[in-house]
Amino acid sequence: MAFKENKKLPHFEEYIPHLAYDSVIFGFNGRQIKILLLEYHNTGLFALPGGFVKRNEHLDDAVKRGLKGRTGLDNIYLEQFHTFGDTTRAAPEVMRTIIEANKMEIEEGNWLLDRFISVAYYALINYDDVHPIPDELSDSINWYAIDELPSLMMDHEKIVEKALKTLRENLDKKLTGTNLLPPKFTMKDLQHLYEAILGEELRRTTFQRKMLGTNILMRHEKLFGGGAHKAPYLYSFKTIGDG
């Protein structure tokens, strides 16, 4: 959750009650998949970056607004993957802890203490392009490796799990159009990306055969440097219109 507006609590009149979004922002650094997490001031609570939807705002625009506010990034690949509507999501004590740790007050019956349904999105971005911007209420926003996440508040671990499951399905299609790799990359670079997302090591020969079979890659010149016969080919993702 985010309370950026003037360091005041978001007001009921401005937002759709009971509705939130959460975003799972995957970053890749060439070796590891990481996720962007907020840590709330003096609470030890870690959370996915999320927020609320304004009364006259498209749901997708609310998520883009939140993401831009925290990463400075525009126009990134955002996909809605699931809406979490469990009744056990109501967590007034968590909200109260966060607000009180920030020396603000919240009255009984405030809409922020209600049950929230959360629409979850994921994004896949290049780790190096992002300079996280701390939230007004959070003392840190940082990248965490997916295999070394701290405990997350509420059902946020479940949300990350579902995001990862969704990302791993149809991975070939999902990587095209992202900037997780440079425009031209080697088969080894691509394998590292797959291994990081799938969380397992892959056999080089099998991987190469499979990828060349998907028809999503275009082959270019060899990588400059080293002995010519050893230099690996460079590839790029095909875009629409490529043969």
Next chain:
Amino acid sequence: MAFKENKKLPHFEEYIPHLAYDSVIFGFNGRQIKILLLEYHNTGLFALPGGFVKRNEHLDDAVKRGLKGRTGLDNIYLEQFHTFGDTTRAAPEVMRTIIEANKMEIEEGNWLLDRFISVAYYALINYDDVHPIPDELSDSINWYAIDELPSLMMDHEKIVEKALKTLRENLDKKLTGTNLLPPKFTMKDLQHLYEAILGEELRRTTFQRKMLGTNILMRHEKLFGGGAHKAPYLYSFKTIGDG
């Protein structure tokens, strides 16, 4: 939308405001894919069956409740596929038309005239198992072939389109566990199902080779009757634990 409770308008206190669900219920009759649609009394308005979520109800349970109320079916394969959060979804005049056609009154500012975010689900069921139950406010609920749908109200056509797109992705995985075919079926039965969902004719030899390659089918005895050398094999979907 559904107003089954005592023929009165659903009350604000009982439901989460601004939140609705819509369900795209696909049925198969051996040849054609159909969708269940409501037609509202004296309005000419066609809609997907949908409804509201009670304040203390799990989102998934609300959808199951609505579906059971209209089809009598329990325990069917329901998958959430997208949440529609466009600001243009607000449609007070449509709601007013439906309510007034039913000789009920709605006051200015009633929560039903607000903007709604709708979480959409699809279900895949066997056409023959279902006896639609008319909604209190609807004069008919019927099956319509997907290529002969009437105009739908609000953004319901967009919702159907997205449901169909989702269904067509990873179809092999999605059919396992459904009851769209009898427990044992021929390759021809299976091909008809694929053709109905994909909306295109498939080549028999290519289809058979592809399906046998997916490893989702188990082969049984030949279909009884006819010359033995012509009788087709019967198949079933593998369940977990089958070889």
